[in-house]
Amino acid sequence: MGIFRSDQVNVGDRVVVRRLLPDTPGHLSDIIGHVLSVDPLIVRPQAVGGFESSAEAVEIPASLIKVVKKLSPRRVRNSDIRAVEVATAKAFPGIEHTWADGGQWLMRAGDGITERSNSAAPLGTSAGFDAVPLDEIAAFYARHDLPVRLLIPERIGAPAEKLINAGGWDLGPEIIVMTRSLTDVPEVNAGDLSFRIDDQPDADWLDLYHFRGRALPVHALELLREQIDGRMGFARLLTPNGETVAITRGTLTESGDGRRWLGYSAVEVAAAYRRQGLGTRLGQEMLHWGAASGADGAYLQVIASNAAGRALYTKLGFVEHHRHRYAEQVAS
8 A cells, every 4th residue: 555645735736646557566657747636646747848748637546656745836726726717807808798696607708709708717716616507607698699608727617527527518628727927037039020019909910810720700809909807918029121920919917816917818920930939039028018017927828739839838937827628518
């Protein structure tokens, strides 16, 4: 038997687990990652080199565990997950947003395309414990003639996970939410390109933007520039002759716990300028803009299968905070 006790670690702890390999008696292997469950012990591994692995979470039987050791703390509390998701929701409010279940689930309806503006999110402090108010949510989306879609962050979305496990839902890809502090931002790699950030995008900015590889309809693009609960900035890199070659949308929103967050999304680099470090340069500029604007931390989202994107953001100092997925109810 192993010596592991569940009171040694907590959900969210970053640990190294030394375990016996079940198929090779006597051989040991280490897993480094974040604890998702302590009974049984479930760990989401990290890859060597710093960025998060796309590997599935691993359940480790107690009989195989030799040592569990906490690493430098990057413990993620449920309140921390909620804080980042609240800041994100304020940056993507949709056309209408209102609360269900007495302020536990935020329902948003927007362009009908991007999930962030068209999903119900469990952002109240008790939403992670109570049943999903599905009837109320379904009525809201029926009124907007939109499918019922839920945002399910890990841990605080546990009731929604149980709901979709019962069937009748299409589950989207795993999305990694990454964060970093803005107390020590990286130096900007200066070059021939200049940086500019505007309150609203112009035609050049909008022409370069795509959502997951495809152009968005005009009404969806317009939602990007609508007023949010915070401040927006539409950034770009320009050549000396004024050509826009890289863009991103930055937001400054608060999470309700006294913190202000920089979020940036919609990162695009013109095809002729890719693989030249422009994504890194744009990220560095955005971190400086956020810090200068009073943000305490920064967050972004990347699909778990996007290894290149995760490597870029790791280079900028981001690490995994938590994961979430979207689930859409199948029409009956």
